[in-house]
Amino acid sequence: MKALLVCEYREGKLLDSSYELVAFADKLGADNVLLLIGSMAEVPRVNSTVYLADAEIYGEYNPDLHKKIVLAAVERENPDYIVFGHSSWGWDLAPRVATALRAGQVSEVVDIVDGQFVAGICNAKLRRTVTPKTDTVVLTIQSGAFNFDSTRQGTPLVERIELSEVIPSLEFIGYEPSEAKSVDLTRSEVIVSIGRGVGKKENVAVISALARALGGELGASRPAVDAGWVEHCQQIGATGQTVSPRLYIACGISGAIQHLVGMRESDFVFAINKDRDAPIAEVADVLVVADIMQIVPELTAKFLKTENTFRQAG
Numbered sequence: 509m510k511a512l513l514v515c516e517y518r519e520g521k522l523l524d525s526s527y528e529l530v531a532f533a534d535k536l537g538a539d540n541v542l543l544l545i546g547s548m549a550e551v552p553r554v555n556s557t558v559y560l561a562d563a564e565i566y567g568e569y570n571p572d573l574h575k576k577i578v579l580a581a582v583e584r585e586n587p588d589y590i591v592f593g594h595s596s597w598g599w600d601l602a603p604r605v606a607t608a609l610r611a612g613q614v615s616e617v618v619d620i621v622d623g624q625f626v627a628g629i630c631n632a633k634l635r636r637t638v639t640p641k642t643d644t645v646v647l648t649i650q651s652g653a654f655n656f657d658s659t660r661q662g663t664p665l666v667e668r669i670e671l672s673e674v675i676p677s678l679e680f681i682g683y684e685p686s687e688a689k690s691v692d693l694t695r696s697e698v699i700v701s702i703g704r705g706v707g708k709k710e711n712v713a714v715i716s717a718l719a720r721a722l723g724g725e726l727g728a729s730r731p732a733v734d735a736g737w738v739e740h741c742q743q744i745g746a747t748g749q750t751v752s753p754r755l756y757i758a759c760g761i762s763g764a765i766q767h768l769v770g771m772r773e774s775d776f777v778f779a780i781n782k783d784r785d786a787p788i789a790e791v792a793d794v795l796v797v798a799d800i801m802q803i804v805p806e807l808t809a810k811f812l813k814t815e816n817t818f819r820q821a822g
């Protein structure tokens with residue numbers, strides 16, 4: 509079983525999500541070869557063959573040319589799976605490749621169970637388990653769902669890949685940053701999230717202080733975003749980001765399925781809720797039954813004091 513992993517490259521840099529494709533292939537038990545449309549300097553540090561197409565020639569974003577490059581790599585390797593990240597680049601390219609190969613496509617894969625792919629459906633309110641029927645399968649995988657051990661480094665075997673003819677059908681103008689401040693929570697090791705239980709915007713600062721004390725980021729459930737307490741880029745869940753930090757602290761979040769799908773891969777979940785029967789208890793390693801506005805300032809003070817003690821001790 510072999511997987512062709514199509515890495516992502518933006519503004520001259522390999523995206524870390526490319527390594528998550530390797531973690532996915534490992535979990536699948538597939539041999540892997542990688543494809544990067546990028547530069548030699550950014551080739552992923554893995555012990556695998558990496559096909560390299562030069563982004564100077566083929567562009568960073570050109571679905572038409574990129575589709576042809578992916579198909580050229582498919583012809584050489586004849587993989588069973590062709591895997592993209594579930595990003596705007598992956599969404600655009602994957603179906604073009606699937607159509608060209610008449611391959612089945614499974615989008616937004618979050619897990620593999622008994623060799624079957626688990627992916628969201630109905631805006632991720634539900635999960636479906638899919639067994640594709642075609643010999644070749646195209647997949648997109650959700651960011652943060654498959655963790656790669658970043659200490660693992662290898663030496664790639666780089667092979668150049670080129671097209672005999674380069675006639676771009678579109679011109680890439682450039683990237684435009686979104687107006688809102690963008691937070692990439694998928695890379696955070698510690699996330700402290702607020703839910704409706706925070707009560708009002710003025711209380712958010714209390715929770716942000718805990719996130720800062722722990723060197724983490726502030727996340728949120730959808731009601732906290734809808735109320736305008738934080739930006740949409742901080743939303744975690746079905747219609748927000750999927751995260752897998754080492755520590756996730758849920759403050760006043762009930763644990764609706766649409767929230768859980770975005771954070772249940774966290775290593776350690778610490779929940780604070782007034783209601784001991786809140787569904788978040790099902791995924792929490794520790795549930796503290798308390799009022800967040802009482803306990804969070806105490807926790808923050810305790811962390812800061814402990815940190816100072818360690819610092820003074822040298």
Ligand SMILES: Cc1cc2nc3c(=O)[nH]c(=O)nc-3n(C[C@H](O)[C@H](O)[C@H](O)COP(=O)(O)OP(=O)(O)OC[C@H]3O[C@@H](n4cnc5c(N)ncnc54)[C@H](O)[C@@H]3O)c2cc1C
Nearest residue numbers: 703704705729730745746747748760761762767782799800
């Ligand atoms: C199509 C669709 C997509 C969605 N996408 C998302 C998504 O991406 N992310 C998401 O989060 N939701 C999403 N939702 C909404 C989701 O269904 C829930 O409504 C939402 O997650 C609930 O947010 P919450 O836990 O903050 O609020 P609530 O469910 O209202 O829970 C608040 C919790 O706070 C506790 N609480 C109250 N006061 C305190 C206090 N002082 N101290 C301690 N605890 C307290 C309560 O006991 C309660 O458990 C989606 C819904 C739909 C239909």
